Amino acid sequence: MKKIKAFALAFALMLSAFALPASTAAFAWIGDRYESDEIAFTTILEEMRDEFGVDYISYTYERAALYNSADELSGYVYDFCLDGIQDGCMLMVKLEYGDEMWYEVTEIYLGQSPFYQNSGVNIYPTFRTYISLESGVYIDLGLNLVITYEVLLELEAKGFGFSASAVYVSWTEQVDYAARTITKNTVSAGSMPALTYGTNNGNCCAVVAGSNIINYWAYYLPDLVPGVAVATIVSGEISWKGDSSQNFFVADELYDWMGTNLYGPGTSIGGFKSGIDMYAALYGDYFVKFRSVMTSGSYDINKMLTEFAANRPVALFMNPYFNVSNGIGTYGGGAYDIIYNYDFTGAHAMTASGRHVYKWYDAGGTLIREIQYLRVSSSMLLPGLHIGWMRLNEGFDDINDAFSVEIYDPW
Secondary structure, three states, X not given: OOHHHHHHHHHHHHHHOOOOOOEOHHHOOOOOEEOOHHHHHHHHHHXXXXXXXXXXXXXXXXXXXXXXXXXXXXXXXXXXXXXXXXXXXXEEEEEEEOOEEEEEEEEEEEOOOOOOOOOOEEEOOXXXXXXXXXXXXXXXXXXXXXXXXXXXXXXXXXXXXXXXXXXXXXXXXXXXXXXXXXXXXXXXXXXXXXXXXXOXXXXXXXXXXXXXXXXXXXXXXXXXXXXXXXXXXXOOEEEEOOOOHXXXXXXXXXXXXXXXXXXXXXXXXXXXXXXXXXXXXXXOOOEEEEEEOEEOOEEOHHHHHHHHHOOOOEEEEEEEEEEEEEEEEEEOOOOEEEEEEEEEEOOEEEEEEEEEEEEEEOOOOOEXXXXXXXXXXXXXXXXXXXXXXXXOOOOOEEEEEEEEEEEEOOO
C-alpha cells in the first residue's frame, strides 16, 4: 500500500462505519459496516420496516457471541422474531484496522440460525459455515458432522474476503437440435469492460470487478478515469478498450480504498462498497447507489433484469461454486452445439451486464434444453479470456450476494 494513503485509508474505513451520506449501501445490507453490533442490528431492523415494508409492531431477539479458532471474539449473531411470528437471523464479524473497529454484516436471512440456542462455543470461520465446540469436539452444525481442528483452520483461512482463489474442472456438453433461440436482456452497452489487471498484488478479483464498474460508468462520467477514452464506437456499437496505464492507476487506487488483503486474503463486500464510494467521491465528487438484487438470501432474476434495463451493472460475489462457459460452438452445419464449461470453487467477485437465455428445440418444435446465463466480466474466468457466461440454473449459481452499482452526479 502506498504510504501516503495510510491515514486516508484509515479515515475512509472509519467513515464507512458511520454510513456516509453519499452512500446508499443500506439498500444492500450485506457488507454494511457499523460502529457497534447493536447499532447494526437495530438500524437494519428499522430499515426493514421503514424502507422495505416489512410489517411488524415489535420484535424479540437473542444475541450470542461468535469466536474464532483461537477462542477470540470475532462477531455476533442475532436471532430475532417479528411479532412472535417471523423468525430471522443476522450475522456480523468484527473488523479492526489500527485503532478503529467496526462490525460488518455478513449474512441476513429468514429462519433461525444454526447457532440458535447452541450449547457449545459458536465458531464462525467463513460464510455459511457454523461450527460448535462442545467438550473438545468440533461439530459442523450445518452438516451435522464432526470435523477436525485442522479442517477448522482451513475453513478459517478462507475468511470473509473474495480472493479469486478458485480452481476449475473443464467439461463439455453436446446438444443436438433442429432450432435454437437466444434472448438477451442487457445494459444498453451490451456488455461490460473486461479488464484483467488487479495491481501487482494477489487476491484482487474484487479490485478488477470494481475497475470494470468504474470504467463502465466512466463512459458516461469521464472524470472517473481522467485523460482516457474507455470505449470507442465501432459500427454504432460500444467497443470497450482493454488495459492501459490509467486502468492500472484505477486498480491501484481501488486496492487501497477497498482495504484488500488487510484482514486476510481478498476483499470483503463492505470493503468493495467503501472502495467504490471513496473512488467516486475523489474523482468527480460523484455519489454511489447500491441496489440489492437478492430476495430472502437468493438472487432475484426479476430484480436483476430491472437493473440491466436501467443500464446498471451488477456486482456478483460467488461462494463456493459457480459454472462459467467461454463459448458455445456450433457444428455439423448447425446440427449440434458444444458447450464449453468450467466449474469453479472458491470465493470470487465479478460483474454482470445482462442475461442470455439459450433455448434448443427438436424438429417438432418441442423445447429440449434451456440454459440461462449471466454475461460476466472477471479477472480469472479463463487464461487469456476475461468475459464469459455464468450459468444460472441447474444448481451452478452459489451467489452469496449481488447488487447493482450506480455512480451518478447529484449536483
